Amino acid sequence: MWRQDTSAAAEPRAKLSRSGLAWALTGIVVQHLTVARIAEGLGVAWDTANNAVLAEGKRLLINEPARFDGVKVIGVDEHAWRHTRRGDKYVTVIIDLTPVRDGTGPARLLDMVEGRSKQAFKTWLNERPQAWRDVVEVVAMDGFTGFKTAAAEEVPDAVAVMDPFHVVRLAGDALDKCRRRVQLAIHGHRGFKDDPLYKSRRTLHTGTGLLTDKQITRLTALFADDAHVEVEATWGIYQRMVAAYRDEDRARGREAMVTDRIDQHRRTEGAHRGHHPWPDAEEAC
Known part of the structure; x- marks a missing residue:
């Protein structure tokens, strides 16, 4: 029997390829696409896309404790995660924009928090060590005043800007x-x-x-x-x-x-x- 090694293309028993997962994460975090749009683009069911994105997000975030190192510029935005009446359909997305500012690489996903309120972002910032918050120089956000107020209270020395x-x-x-x-x-x-x-x-x-x-x-x-x-x-x-x-x-x-x-x-x-x-x-x- 002849078999071809596909481990470079996808994880064992995975339903999506590595490139497909990368596209999905970029679409959700950077381009603000919905999970339904991601599923349509990949030609899979909503649950398949949602489970794969969550698993990959956890792998990249939770299993990478050094992701917070060297963060000086953060971006915060809301994203519609689900389009149902059950629960909060929005999440607050926090990304590291330091590589973009310094010209060393693309933005990195730091975390996703359920909800889109001032308290959601404020709680997330408060959970970071004070030493980490002290080195944050810029917080880029949309026009939501809740994010601006949370940043002013938790990282008062950082400059709040609206992203391009x-x-x-x-x-x-x-x-x-x-x-x-x-x-x-x-x-x-x-x-x-x-x-x-x-x-x-x-x-x-x-x-x-x-x-x-x-x-x-x-x-x-x-x-x-x-x-x-x-x-x-x-x-x-x-x-x-x-x-x-x-x-x-x-x-x-x-x-x-x-x-x-x-x-x-x-x-x-x-x-x-x-x-x-x-x-x-x-x-x-």
Whole structure:
């Protein structure tokens, strides 16, 4: 009988491969995918995906006591773990962003705590040794004030910041609100499928360096209408924010973000006077 050694591809008697598990963990922690979406992507049942992810998480976390060593920058966010009415469907995810900040590697999962309250994060921080909390320099989070308050109480010397994902998402939300407001002011109703603003809603969120010729044509036609000038100005600011975060030179990206914030009013006024706020193509790529 001939047998092939598959231990490099998967654990013995495992239902998912090592690469599949790595993809699942990355999807849940970094990309905020649900277990149902993970199961669909892997072509397995929900229970199979859930059990495998939990087991791998425990193996990487609980069996790796050194995971807390050298942590100076932590990120905290909520994740919808289950979509049922039983129990708390959310978990608080804590990751180590030190390697990302220092440019030495990707983020690392530190822990997942049931619930998404201030108390959940505060309790987790309080369970860490004081010496560990004293070296935490930055806590990155979303806009939830509970996380910020917990960090202020348990790691008061750390700087609380909003992570780029949520900053860009808030900017995108502002762009959507502006589009809807202008749509209502012009047409007196919410967007219909044939309304230019509604048809462009996804294109407006696409980075300028990723736009197809068809999308560029659509935006050019959209912004040619003076009634859409406020949307054009807001879109230009949104794209500049994305470009600043994508800049490989962090110092230059930070400078661009500060400059944009100071110069925001000038660009908006320029748009009202008919100046074009499209970001420079090279800068936005």
